[in-house]
Amino acid sequence: MRARCTQLSAAVLAAALLASGCGDDGGDGTEVEVFSWWTGGGEEAGLDALIERFEQDHPGVGFVNAAVAGGSGTNAQAVLEGRLQSQDPPDSFQGHAGAELQDYIEAGYLQPLDDFFDEQGLQEAMPDQLTEQITYEGSVYSVPVNVHRSNVLWSNPGVLEEAGVEETPETLDELIGALEAVEEETDAVPMAVGAQWTVDHLLESVLLGSLGTDAYKELWEPGADWDTPEVTEALESFGQIMEHTQEESAAEDWQEASRRVSEGEAAFNIMGDWAAGYFDEIGATAGEDYDWAPSPGTDGTYMWLSDSFTLPEGAPNEDVARSWLELVSSAEGQDLFNPVKGSVPARDDTDPAAYEDSAYLSDALSEWQDDPELAGSFWHGVTVGNRWKNDVDTAVGLYLGDGDLGTLQASLHEAAQAE
Amino acid sequence: MSPHVAQAGAGTEGRPRPRTPGRLHRMRVRARTWLPGLLMVLPSILLIGVFVYGMIGWNTSLALSDQHAPVQDGSFVGLTNFAELWQESRWPAAVGNAVVFTAVFVGGALFLGWFLGLMLDKGLRGEAAFRTLFLAPMAVSFIATGVVWRWLMNPAPAERATGLNALFVQFDLDFLVNDWWTAPNMGMAAMALPAIWQLSGYIMALFLAGFRGVPEELREAARVDGCSEWGVYRHVVMPQLRPVTLSAVIILGHMSLKVFDLIIAIAGQQIVADVPAVYMWTTVFEVRDPAKGATIASYLLIAVAVFVIPYLVWTIRKERSEGR
Amino acid sequence: MNRSAPERVTATVSRAPGTTPLGQAAKFTVLFVLAALFLLPMYVLLVTAFKPFDEATAARAWLLPQSWSLQGWAAAWDALAPGLWNSVQMVVPSAILSAVLGSMNGFVLARWRFPGADTVFTLFLFGMFIPYQAVMIPLQQTMVEAGLMGGxxxxxxxxxxxxxxxxxxxxxxxYATIPHTLIEAARVDGAGLLRTYRSVILPVSAPVFAVTLIWQFTSAWNDFLFAVFLTGPNTWPVTVQLNNVAGSMVVPYNQQMAAAVLASLPTLVIYLVLGRYFMRGLMAGALKG
Incomplete structure (x- = not known):
């Protein structure tokens, strides 16, 4: 019925327009169209570096950078879905590796890339856990180009000193103790958070820190049991941490929360490692204005998220698209992209020298290459699809209103059962 | 609603069925006179038929289906989606927020607009300047005014106060420092402030026109009868203002139910300021559930239709009975 | 400015008894307080917009700038210019098209009626109140599938x-106020619909075109909802651009506020210059002729 409606109104449109010359099915290999939502800052610069390299390697191939959306990127999804549905896919598009791509995989819009992974030796070049965690029903469907870390505790050394906190907290209990010390001894906000989603982000780090990597991962199996004493305990820690956040957080975003740390208005902030790029941007000095550590209880675990590129079914220029994937998966390509974007490469065999300029990145890279445990970030679309993620977000939002941990746990449990 | 309505509109193209040859002839003659008129309106009928009523029909069929992902097909499931919304905790909360917002906004704008109208009614010096000022916010988008109101209503406590809170602190009015829109439950009352600020000038203009529509003889007669100036308003002017008030309530109410821009500009997508329109946006763009998004849209349409349709019917009947 | 018709009665009204000097003074006081409250947000907008970056802080928020600066304006202009241009390109054709179609419809529905005209009119009117949300998903899908989303x-x-x-x-x-006799005269002269419209109706339509064009210009310019659903980064109109600038807290306040003023300037100027027509549009919005 929907299809008919579409045809009908599309026909009316076409008539009104007296023109409808779209949908060139091209495909002579003289161009490659890549769809991404990197349209600003380090992301765009990183992409540009890749494109430049690609054009050098493939003279005669036009690179069509169909970067559609910055900011919220919402229409990009609609446009992409529309094109996939009407069998007019781009040659490759960007998406978070993991569950976020599930809808597309299930609808049969993506080609499995197992042969590509074998050909390029990516199974060896990337950590086993990473390839394992992006495998869906036995196949991989996208090529990760980078890895961001979600579980980072940022802190302000000066504020901690003033509060008499000497050691960076390594467990959640130590963190809560430190928050209380900051609350008592200083005027600073103990834990800076921002709008609702940054609280989701905080929650995933607390869950990981309290439950441990394996139990955390099990939480995101469909039908998982969240109604356990362990989860209750984790949520209690979460509740205690939330008591030390600033009242006006709802009116701020993550940058504001991070800025509070580097400017000494707050002691701690738990945010992904893109904060390091932001600190650079506002001229804060590592080690002086801000410091970092794995969020409490998560040492040795990399809670990751990754940008990746896909190969849609029916990509008009499949061969050229494969060369694009080759570039973004190569050590060279990843070392071009990541230092600019502010993330570490998905491969663990790249050249550390490329990352030396950034204190944070070189530190992160050595951890990444040191074979850490890997756990997917739920908030950033690795472990769960959009619906589940949104259910969690809603539960957290309602918790921010009523402060009821029991209800929070019940709704989180319900969300897991609904899958 | 709707596909039928659309057809009813389009049905006017077809000529009424003639019963006798004489009639047929008369119809032809008459059609020759009215047909060009119909043709002239036809482009608009088609545009509105397709892009308003057709789309509403499509939206409704989507709401009655189980197409819960953009990339899948749906089948008819009746009112399931409509019922399911009430079983979750988010939807009732969003509706509650919209109700609080509507009550404060409609009440506030109506009162302030009426009051401003009353103040300016009696040909004051500088009236035009005041009127221009009070109406000015109406010319600006919620997105633009949201920028300044978000800053004004910053919820930071006294020691870090900015915006209005800082002003309160400066004048030693610390007890006024508050959480504004971030307060659970009643935050939506604060959210209504910018909307009141923006729309009460409009309501003022409506009332002003209403006040001045009351014939001076009527007022004079009341004065002769010994009414005080207030009494004249109370007993003569006010009763004449019911239609204006009704229009104002309809306009404010239908804006309020679908409020979106203002919330996005001030709060973004957060549960604390969730309303149906924002929920729909999240559902369409983030959860990517067309059926559920369409269901929320249908509820918005129903909410508006419930009081707009009677109003329209009433207005058109009244107009006709006044004999145009 | 703003000399609208009802105002003409004020001259007689002001002589009415009951308006003592004391009452007048009280009224003025109340009005001035209210005016100050109304101006508060505008004051903050302008004052902050003219501050240099390092002065746009909480502590000095309510004070006048120590040094007036165009820094915020320049940055805001850079961020908004493409959006402003998109808005112009989008608003002008749609305002003209709606006005032209509206004029044709208005003429027919008022003076050249056809069977079922009332039904059509009622259905049109309801269209005025329909929440955009109710058509948004199908509209977006249609546009996507027709391949029109880029523009x-x-x-x-x-x-x-x-x-x-x-x-x-x-x-x-x-048009309902145009005497029947005028139109009948044209008909007797053998003028058909088009000629009547052209020779009788259009010549007197200029003020109403002004009203509708201004109304359409303002509402399309200020729209956000259609814009976020139907445009992408290359076609974002100014409201969406503004929300992107202001929506992230990274952008300094001076720039945010300058951007808000810039985005509102066209409609504000129209309101101030052509307030009379703007008012009439408002009144029509209330179904009052």
Whole structure:
């Protein structure tokens, strides 16, 4: 019925327009169209570096950078879905590796890339856990180009000193103790958070820190049991941490929360490692204005998220698209992209020298290459699809209103059962 | 609603069925006179038929289906989606927020607009300047005014106060420092402030026109009868203002139910300021559930239709009975 | 300015008893306080917009700038210029199209009626109140599938269609005041519909065109909802750009506020210069002719 409606109104449109010359099915290999939502800052610069390299390697191939959306990127999804549905896919598009791509995989819009992974030796070049965690029903469907870390505790050394906190907290209990010390001894906000989603982000780090990597991962199996004493305990820690956040957080975003740390208005902030790029941007000095550590209880675990590129079914220029994937998966390509974007490469065999300029990145890279445990970030679309993620977000939002941990746990449990 | 309505509109193209040859002839003659008129309106009928009523029909069929992902097909499931919304905790909360917002906004704008109208009614010096000022916010988008109101209503406590809170602190009015829109439950009352600020000038203009529509003889007669100036308003002017008030309530109410821009500009997508329109946006763009998004849209349409349709019917009947 | 018709009665009204000097003074006091409250947000907008970056802080928020600066304006202009241009390109055609269609409809519905005209009119009117949300998903899908999402066309179409009802209403109410005799005279002269429209109706329509064009310009310019659903980064109109600038807290306040003023300037200027026509549009919005 929907299809008919579409045809009908599309026909009316076409008539009104007296023109409808779209949908060139091209495909002579003289161009490659890549769809991404990197349209600003380090992301765009990183992409540009890749494109430049690609054009050098493939003279005669036009690179069509169909970067559609910055900011919220919402229409990009609609446009992409529309094109996939009407069998007019781009040659490759960007998406978070993991569950976020599930809808597309299930609808049969993506080609499995197992042969590509074998050909390029990516199974060896990337950590086993990473390839394992992006495998869906036995196949991989996208090529990760980078890895961001979600579980980072940022802190302000000066504020901690003033509060008499000497050691960076390594467990959640130590963190809560430190928050209380900051609350008592200083005027600073103990834990800076921002709008609702940054609280989701905080929650995933607390869950990981309290439950441990394996139990955390099990939480995101469909039908998982969240109604356990362990989860209750984790949520209690979460509740205690939330008591030390600033009242006006709802009116701020993550940058504001991070800025509070580097400017000494707050002691701690738990945010992904893109904060390091932001600190650079506002001229804060590592080690002086801000410091970092794995969020409490998560040492040795990399809670990751990754940008990746896909190969849609029916990509008009499949061969050229494969060369694009080759570039973004190569050590060279990843070392071009990541230092600019502010993330570490998905491969663990790249050249550390490329990352030396950034204190944070070189530190992160050595951890990444040191074979850490890997756990997917739920908030950033690795472990769960959009619906589940949104259910969690809603539960957290309602918790921010009523402060009821029991209800929070019940709704989180319900969300897991609904899958 | 709707596909039928659309057809009813389009049905006017077809000529009424003639019963006798004489009639047929008369119809032809008459059609020759009215047909060009119909043709002239036809482009608009088609545009509105397709892009308003057709789309509403499509939206409704989507709401009655189980197409819960953009990339899948749906089948008819009746009112399931409509019922399911009430079983979750988010939807009732969003509706509650919209109700609080509507009550404060409609009440506030109506009162302030009426009051401003009353103040300016009696040909004051500088009236035009005041009127221009009070109406000015109406010319600006919620997105633009949201920028300044978000800053004004910053919820930071006294020691870090900015915006209005800082002003309160400066004048030693610390007890006024508050959480504004971030307060659970009643935050939506604060959210209504910018909307009141923006729309009460409009309501003022409506009332002003209403006040001045009351014939001076009527007022004079009341004065002769010994009414005080207030009494004249109370007993003569006010009763004449019911239609204006009704229009104002309809306009404010239908804006309020679908409020979106203002919330996005001030709060973004957060549960604390969730309303149906924002929920729909999240559902369409983030959860990517067309059926559920369409269901929320249908509820918005129903909410508006419930009081707009009677109003329209009433207005058109009244107009006709006044004999145009 | 703003000499609208009702105002003409004020001259007689002001002589009415009951307005003592004391009462007048009290009224003025109340009005000045209210005016100050109304001006508060505007004051903050302007004052902050003219501050240099390092002065746009909480502590000095309510004070005048120590040094007036155009820094915020320059940055805001850079961020908004493409959006402003998109808005112009989108608003102008859709305002003209809705006004022209509205004028044709208004003429027919007022003076050249056909069977079922009332039903059509009622259905049009309801279109004025329909929440955009109720058509958004299908509209977006249609545009995506017709391959039109890259350009401004979807937004122009949406604003044109949703402008038809109010324009029709305004024109119809106006044309209803044109004496029947004028039109009958034209008919007797053998003028058909088009000629009557052209020779009798159009020549007197200028003020109403002004009203509807301004109304359409303002509402399309200020729209956000259609814009976010139907445009992408290359076609974002100014409201969406503004929300992107202001929505992230990274952007300094001076720039945010300057951007808000810039985005509102066109409609504000129109309001101040052509307030009379703007008012009439407002009144028509209340179904009052």
């Amino acid at each position: 401004l066309f979807p937004l122009i179409l949406a604003h044109t269609v949703y402008g038809i009802p109010i324009c029709t209403l305004i024109f119809r109410n106006y």
